Amino acid sequence: GYRSRSAYKLQQLDDTADLIASGDTVIDLGAAPGGWLQVAAERTDDGRVVGVDRQRIESIDGVETVRGDLTEDDTQAELAERVGEADLVLSDMAPNMTGEYDLDHARSVHLARQALDVARTVLAPGGDLVVKVFDGRDLDDLEADIEDEFEYVRTVRPEASRDESSELYLVGKGRMTAPVETGD
Ligand code: SAM
Numbered sequence: 001g002y003r004s005r006s007a008y009k010l011q012q013l014d015d016t017a018d019l020i021a022s023g024d025t026v027i028d029l030g031a032a033p034g035g036w037l038q039v040a041a042e043r044t045d046d047g048r049v050v051g052v053d054r055q056r057i058e059s060i061d062g063v064e065t066v067r068g069d070l071t072e073d074d075t076q077a078e079l080a081e082r083v084g085e086a087d088l089v090l091s092d093m094a095p096n097m098t099g100e101y102d103l104d105h106a107r108s109v110h111l112a113r114q115a116l117d118v119a120r121t122v123l124a125p126g127g128d129l130v131v132k133v134f135d136g137r138d139l140d141d142l143e144a145d146i147e148d149e150f151e152y153v154r155t156v157r158p159e160a161s162r163d164e165s166s167e168l169y170l171v172g173k174g175r176m177t178a179p180v181e182t183g184d
Contacts, residue, residue, distance in 0.1 A: 006160075007036060025044075032051075048083075076121065115131045129170075130172075
């Protein structure tokens with residue numbers, strides 16, 4: 001069995017948007033407890049899967065983990081150094097919910113933008129990005145910014161998230177620029 005119900009969301013996202021290929025290097029941001037990591041490990045076969053979270057992730061065969069807060073530059077730098085180049089960047093990061101709709105939305109957009117920053121650093125040309133975000137007023141700006149750097153963007157609402165009605169995933173397909181040089 002999977003560690004989280006979220007695992008079914010990644011299966012649906014992959015089945016809908018054709019994300020994971022055998023041999024891929026996949027980075028999963030906000031990966032604890034590890035359901036997405038389990039699915040990614042199954043679907044990449046001999047690829048590489050790296051999970052990051054500020055919470056501890058119990059070990060999974062064939063999966064590397066990094067512990068840290070992705071809003072901090074140090075964590076992003078450590079990850080970039082560890083991974084080099086990736087084929088797919090996933091983010092299921094979510095803020096601690098306050099129940100205040102605008103605040104939860106704004107915080108989720110902030111986390112999604114951290115994931116976009118990671119993608120700018122590590123994602124190979126042609127690579128894909130998936131970010132979770134709660135619907136709200138800044139969604140269109142975020143989507144436009146992703147659209148600038150990818151061939152196209154899709155919005156996917158997995159069936160498994162139906163009861164959390166404001167949750168959706170933006171999928172950037174086909175990164176258009178080369179990764180940013182890190183200088184080393
Ligand atoms: N996809 C995961 C799975 O299948 O098990 C579930 C992820 S859960 C919905 C969201 C995760 O995002 C939490 O584990 C939380 O600790 C993490 N998170 C939120 N903000 C973060 C941040 N700034 N840095 C790192 N992880 C963060």
